[in-house]
Structures are given as C-alpha cells and as structure tokens.
Amino acid sequence: MTKFIGTGVALITPFNADLSIDFNALEQLVEYNIANGTDYLVISGTTGESVTVTAEEKKQLIKFICNINKGRLPIVVGIGGNNTANIIAEIKATDFSEIDGILSVSPYYSKPTQEGIYQHFKAIAKVAPKPIILYNVPGRTSSNMSPETTFRLAKDFDNIVAVKEAGNNVHQYLELLRTKPKDFLVLSGDDDLALGVALAGGSGVISVIGQALPKEFSEMIRLGIAGKAKEAYDIHYKLMPITGMIFSENNPSGIKAVLEGLNISKSHVRLPLVEATDKLKNIIKNELNLLGKS
Template sequence: MTNFIGTGVALITPFKSDLSIDFDALERLVEFNIANGTDYLVVSGTTGESVTVTPEEKKELITFVSKVNNKRLPLVLGIGGNNTAQVINEIETTDFATVDGILSVSPYYSKPTQEGIYRHFKAVSEVSPKPIILYNVPGRTSSNMSPETTLRLANDFDNIVAVKEAGNNVHQYLELLRTKPKKFLVLSGDDDLAIGVTLAGGSGVISVIGQALPKEFSEMIRCGIAGKAKEAYDIHFKLMPITGMIFSENNPSGIKAVLEGLNISKSHVRLPLVEATDQLKEKIKTELKTLGKS
C-alpha cells in the first residue's frame, strides 16, 4: 500500500477562541504540509481531538480537508472505538469517495482480550470498503494489541494492510518487523522512535510533530527508507528537543503550542484537555528560534 509509506501526519483540529472549528487555520495547515513534503494526511485521529469532535463536525472536517487537498495527497480517516456495532455503523454510513484508508484504534476502556480485539477488527474488516491501518496505542487504550494478534489479522484479512504501532516498545516493533507478511506495513506511532523503526524495516510514520516541521521530518523518514542512517539521525538529533517538548504535558496541547508559534493556528483545546502551560510555550518558542523557525 504505497499510499501509506513515508510520512503521514495526524492533523490537529484547530479551534477558535469560542472552541468552534477554525477552518481558515485548518486550510493553512493542510497547504503547509502539502507544500513541504508530507506524504499523506490523517483526519480525526487522537491528535485531532476525535473524542470531543461531534459526528457532524467530523463530517465537516473530512469534507473540508478533502476540498482543500483536492486529491493531491492520500487521505486517511480515523474511525474506531470500543463499541464494535457503532464503528461498523459509522463505516457503513460514511462517504469514502475522497478517502484512501481507515485508521482504526484498538478498542479502549473495555480492555478486551486478544480474542476480543481480533473479533472486533474482523468485524470491521468485513464491512470496510477501504484499506485498514490498525492503531495500537496501549497508553491510551489500557490494552495492548500483541504482535501475535496484529499478525493474525494481517494474515487473515487482505484489507488490513498496516499497523500504526504506538506502544513505545522497541521489542514489540522488532517482533512485528521480524514476523510480518511481506506486504504488511509497520508504521511508527512514536515520533521519538520513528527513524529507528524505519531503518529497521518499517515503512514510515504517522507523526504529530511532522505537521509542524514537515520538510525536516519527511526528509528524515525518506533518508530512513533509503537506508541513509547518518543523514537520518542528523535530522533526528536536531528535532529531538522539540519532539520531547510536545509530549511533556499532553497531546495535542503541545503540538498546538508549536503551531501557534509558527502562526498557523491557535493553541485552544477542548476540555478535559487544557492548553500548554506558559512555561512550555516559552520553551517551545525558544526551540523554534533555535531551529530557525521564528
């Protein structure tokens, strides 16, 4: 699935001061990424504050991003949850005319067994008209999708084409890379591990920081795919401080502070999230100056 190789970015949902969606800022963000080397766009993932975006707003977001993008980059839409029937209903009632793939998170809160996770994604696979990227993020779901379960799904369902692995677990990444089917893609969901995973045989990343520094981050991943380790790590080391900063309080508050520093969008988030602290914002501003971005 070449559409999902390289650097995908998990777009934020920009908000105005009244917490309505800031579509002007969203257009700036999409154009900025298209112009600076991002390979594909992900709408309504965790970073997009999907849990506090209404179903009506979600439709508005994908319609708007699709219009701005105008088929220039592949689009991935986040559709997942812990109510299997509801996920199936959303897939069956979504217009996928401009969408190239689905990013579907492993069920959260309910803490299903591995068999439960398998059956959930089996049901999703059977109704999906588009390729599926599994999303394992145990820090948020409180349930780890094991490599065995991921690979069982990869082998059993042709439309399950990739996994966004975000467990920050190097051994789990390597086990997936060691045993995966040839065409199955392992994508890093951890910005700090993305280049190591790519150099080890991964197919790239779905990134948070990448949307703010798309030129540098996408070049790093291209170097990784090409096996140019020194060049890739030279970029990685430059980006390490700001990458750590954006996750030091919560996501997406950190990345929204960076995008505010770049004059792309404001740092507003919806409760129960809160904006980055003034101390973090100052650190980010200082680091952006170091990177020559302000």
C-alpha cells in the first residue's frame, strides 16, 4: 500500500461565519497541499470535525474534494464510530469510485473489550470495498487497541493494511514496529512523535500540522523514512513550537488558527468546540512570523 506511505493530512472542514462549509477555503487548502508535497488527503477525521458534520455535508465534502483533486493524490475517508451496524450501512451507501482507502476509528465511549474491537473491525472488513487503515486513539476513545488485536486483524483480513496509532505511547509504537507483518504499515497519528516513528521503521504519518506546513513536514517525514536523521531533525526542531501550540487548547481550533494566520481559511468551529483564544492566536501569529510564513 505504497499510496499510504509518507505524509497524509487530516483536512479541516473550513466554515464561514454562519458555520456553513466554506468551499472556497477548502479548495485553497486542497490545492495548497497538492502543490507543496503532501502525499495523500484524509477527509472526515477528527480534525475535520466529523462529529458535527451532517451525513449530507459529508457527501458534499467528499464529492467536492474529489472534484478538486482530480486523481492527483490518493484520498482516504473516515468512516468509523461506535455503532457497527451504522458504519456498515454507511460503507454500503458510499461511492468509492474516487476513494482509495477508509480510516476507521476504534469504537469510542462504549469501551469494548479487545474481542469486541476485533469483532467490530471484522464486520467492517467483510463489507469494505477499499483498504482499511485502523485508527487507535485512546485519548478520545477511552480504550486502547492492543498491538495483538491490531495484528490479529491484519493477519485475518487482507484489506486491513495499516494502523494510525495515536496513543502518544512510544513503547506501543515500538512494539507495533517490532512485531508487525512485513507489508503492514504503522502510521503515526501523533505529530510530535512522527519523525521518531519514521526513523524507527514506520511508514509515515496522518498529520494535523502537516496541512499548514506541508512542504516542510512532508520533507521531514521523507528524510525520516530514508533514515536521514540529522537532516530530518533540523526540520523537526524548527516545527516543534508550532506543533505543540496547535494542541494546547483543542483540535482543530489550533490548526484552524494557523490556517487563518496563513490566510487560507477562517478559524470558525462548531460547538461544543470554541475558537482558539486571542492569546493563542497571537502566539501562533508570532511563531508563523519566525518561520517566515506570514
């Protein structure tokens, strides 16, 4: 699954002041990423505010981005949740003609056992027409998908090809990399750990900050995958401050503040999220100035 190696970006959903989707800003964001080295696009992840985007809006987003992209980059769509039957129904109702993969989060809130997580993804794998990237994010789901469960799924289902690991747990990353099947991809879901994961044998990242600084971030990951640690860390250290800033209040309010500072989109978010504070926006603006980006 070489199309998922490198830097994928978890796209925001830009909003107008009335909280309708800002398609003009979305087009600018997609073109900006295509032009600056992003390897693939991820639609309707957490960063896209998937939980407050309606089913109809999600269809509009997918169609719009596919029309803008015109096959230039692979596209992954987030289809996940804690109602297995609903996920299966959504997969069956989705047009995958221009979609390359599915990102599916481990069930949240319900806190299933490892067997429950396995059975959930087994049911999804049986109906999914495209490769599946599992998504483990314990901080949001309140349960951890163990490496054993991940690799049990990878072994049993050929269309489960990767895991986006976002537990900010270095030991678990290393355990995944140590024991993974040969062609299975371990992708970082933690921007701050992405380079270390790449250098340790990972296949890349699905990034938040990457969509704002795609040229620098994607080059860092390419260098990391190639084992060029010194050159990669030179970039990593430059990006460290702003990477920490975007998660200091909530995601995606932080990244939306960065994109506003870059004049790509506005910082509007839907409740229960709130916009980044003026204090954070000013800190981000100053950091963009230091990076020569504003």
